[in-house]
Amino acid sequence: MLRLWLTGSAFVSGMTILVVLGFLIQASWPLLQSQGLAFVTESEWYPYEQLYGLAPVLVGSFWSILLALLLALPTGLAAAILAAELCGGRGRSIVRFGMELMAGIPSVVYGLLGLWLLLPLLESRLNLLTGRSLLAAGLLLAVMILPTLMVFSEEAIRTVSREQREMALNLGLNWPVRLWRVVLPQAWSGIRVAILLALGRAMGETVAVMLVVGSLDRLPEPFYNLLQPAQTLTSRIGREMAEAAVGSVHWAALIMCGLVLALVAMAISLLAQRGQRP
Amino acid sequence: MTNTRIAMVLVVLLALPALLLPAMSLAYIAYKGIPAFSWDFIFGTDPGSGFGVAGGVFAQLLGSLLLALGAVLVAVPFALGTALYYHLLASAVQRHVLMALMNMLQGIPPIVFGLCGLIVFVHLLHWGVSLASGALILAAVILPMLVLNSITALEQIPFEDTEAARSLGLSHASVIARVWLPRAWPGMLTGLLLGMARALSETAPILFTATVFSGVVWPDSIFAPVTSLQTHIFYLSQEGSDPAAIQAAWGSAVVLIMVVAVFALLARALSRHTNRQSGVLSEGADS
Numbered sequence: 001m002l003r004l005w006l007t008g009s010a011f012v013s014g015m016t017i018l019v020v021l022g023f024l025i026q027a028s029w030p031l032l033q034s035q036g037l038a039f040v041t042e043s044e045w046y047p048y049e050q051l052y053g054l055a056p057v058l059v060g061s062f063w064s065i066l067l068a069l070l071l072a073l074p075t076g077l078a079a080a081i082l083a084a085e086l087c088g089g090r091g092r093s094i095v096r097f098g099m100e101l102m103a104g105i106p107s108v109v110y111g112l113l114g115l116w117l118l119l120p121l122l123e124s125r126l127n128l129l130t131g132r133s134l135l136a137a138g139l140l141l142a143v144m145i146l147p148t149l150m151v152f153s154e155e156a157i158r159t160v161s162r163e164q165r166e167m168a169l170n171l172g173l174n175w176p177v178r179l180w181r182v183v184l185p186q187a188w189s190g191i192r193v194a195i196l197l198a199l200g201r202a203m204g205e206t207v208a209v210m211l212v213v214g215s216l217d218r219l220p221e222p223f224y225n226l227l228q229p230a231q232t233l234t235s236r237i238g239r240e241m242a243e244a245a246v247g248s249v250h251w252a253a254l255i256m257c258g259l260v261l262a263l264v265a266m267a268i269s270l271l272a273q274r275g276q277r278p
Numbered sequence: 279m280t281n282t283r284i285a286m287v288l289v290v291l292l293a294l295p296a297l298l299l300p301a302m303s304l305a306y307i308a309y310k311g312i313p314a315f316s317w318d319f320i321f322g323t324d325p326g327s328g329f330g331v332a333g334g335v336f337a338q339l340l341g342s343l344l345l346a347l348g349a350v351l352v353a354v355p356f357a358l359g360t361a362l363y364y365h366l367l368a369s370a371v372q373r374h375v376l377m378a379l380m381n382m383l384q385g386i387p388p389i390v391f392g393l394c395g396l397i398v399f400v401h402l403l404h405w406g407v408s409l410a411s412g413a414l415i416l417a418a419v420i421l422p423m424l425v426l427n428s429i430t431a432l433e434q435i436p437f438e439d440t441e442a443a444r445s446l447g448l449s450h451a452s453v454i455a456r457v458w459l460p461r462a463w464p465g466m467l468t469g470l471l472l473g474m475a476r477a478l479s480e481t482a483p484i485l486f487t488a489t490v491f492s493g494v495v496w497p498d499s500i501f502a503p504v505t506s507l508q509t510h511i512f513y514l515s516q517e518g519s520d521p522a523a524i525q526a527a528w529g530s531a532v533v534l535i536m537v538v539a540v541f542a543l544l545a546r547a548l549s550r551h552t553n554r555q556s557g558v559l560s561e562g563a564d565s
Binding site: 002003005006007008009010012013014016017019020023024027074075076077078079081082086095098099100101102104105106107108109111112113115116117143146150174175176179197200203204205206207211234237238241242246254255258261262265266268269270272273 | 281282284285286288289290291292293294295296297299300301303304306307310355356357358359360362363364366367368375376378379380381382383384385386387388389390391393394396397398401418421422425450451454475478479480481482485486508509511512515516524527528531534535538539542546
């Protein structure tokens with residue numbers, strides 16, 4: 001009985017991911033059948049005319065993630081250095097508690113903040129017709145991945161061995177040099193994992209992005225224009241899933257967006273695990 | 279010295295957003311949300327009035343808790359079994375594979391589970407948009423976290439204890455029941471509370487699989503849809519033309535954060551308590 005329970009639950013837990021993948025592949029198959037692989041680079045998405053180009057959402061997801069990472073990384077890393085190197089135990093636990101509080105705010109509440117605080121701010125400051133844009137999504141995602149970046153980077157910095165630090169101190173190196181030449185290179189593999197986890201989080205975030213990104217299936221024009229409404233993989237699924245008819249090509253195309261998310265997330269996770277095992 | 283000082287100032291300046299944002303965002307949410315509070319807002323169950331704009335959030339709160347509780351109830355037996363399998367029966371290769379699969383599962387965006395649940399539970403099994411579909415999807419979302427947490431909790435048990443129990447000729451079942459669970463349950467309970475908090479925070483996977491906009495206070499069966507605080511906030515926030523709806527959205531956000539915080543803080547208190555206790559125990563063993 002015991003053996004059955006343990007083996008059974010381990011089997012179920014392990015198989016979950018394969019079952020998820022299997023159903024996603026099976027359900028997105030009609031798209032491959034009707035369009036081949038060309039949809040990846042097509043830029044038109046009009047379900048009524050059977051056009052299912054994924055390029056706008058891929059570009060949208062890419063820009064919003066990149067922006068979020070570029071904005072959040074300096075702050076997250078600095079906060080990690082501050083907590084691990086400069087603060088005492090008390091200051092450190094205050095900074096970390098702040099990060100835990102931030103991580104505890106549900107994503108839909110971040111969406112609410114984005115919609116009714118960030119968008120009006122962007123509109124008035126940048127003189128935009130609508131603040132709904134990749135910039136808004138990037139800013140909101142930056143706030144949301146900050147705790148992940150900070151907490152994991154801080155742990156990575158704290159695991160740098162005492163001997164290494166003391167050796168550098170004995171060489172008479174001052175703090176910035178010790179940090180830049182000894183501590184950060186030693187902690188890099190851990191920081192890399194933090195970045196990868198934050199990437200995965202930013203990519204999969206749905207409701208908050210959905211509320212601020214504008215949900216317009218257009219490629220940014222020109223390609224670096226982050227101030228116009230756009231669409232990401234997750235926001236498209238969230239916006240259209242309820243409307244698509246079960247089993248239609250539209251349905252299959254939306255499932256394909258989910259499949260892309262799942263595959264990229266798995267790749268990120270594998271990379272992160274390789275980083276954790278030195 | 280000046281170099282050091284400049285570097286420190288730079289680090290503090292860069293870190294400033296991380297130091298200020300938590301307090302600022304919470305304060306802003308409270309400032310916007312608390313004016314919405316009243317007895318009727320929290321405990322009003324009148325679902326008909328203005329599609330949840332005028333009524334209270336009691337039904338939504340109930341739905342959220344039901345979904346999260348269902349998810350934890352489904353996930354815990356599997357998580358516990360998997361963690362025990364990992365420590366008791368798994369070979370080195372199996373451990374390696376199981377760990378990799380769990381980490382991968384944890385990285386999968388929740389919306390993907392929502393999609394898969396939509397295909398399997400809602401359509402293939404004809405459960406429809408229902409409490410059961412939502413609870414099972416959320417169970418998959420929190421499963422890897424619970425498994426990894428239980429594995430860590432079991433790892434804390436000193437090797438000597440297990441060896442001693444084994445040398446007394448105890449069976450697998452007795453080792454689990456007499457040695458492992460008594461020592462590991464606080465860690466596992468911490469994981470369970472965090473899983474509850476996580477399930478309460480998720481919106482995307484239940485948006486089109488478990489919840490409807492309004493009209494449900496207590497679902498008739500587990501195959502009936504519910505309303506939830508998360509999706510309530512999502513819908514209300516888009517009612518831009520109605521200030522009362524936005525007000526209610528901020529109020530619901532405060533309620534949601536408070537409920538999540540209750541579970542997160544309980545987990546925090548419990549893990550601190552056990553850390554202190556195990557610290558005392560190991561010190562006692564050393565001396």
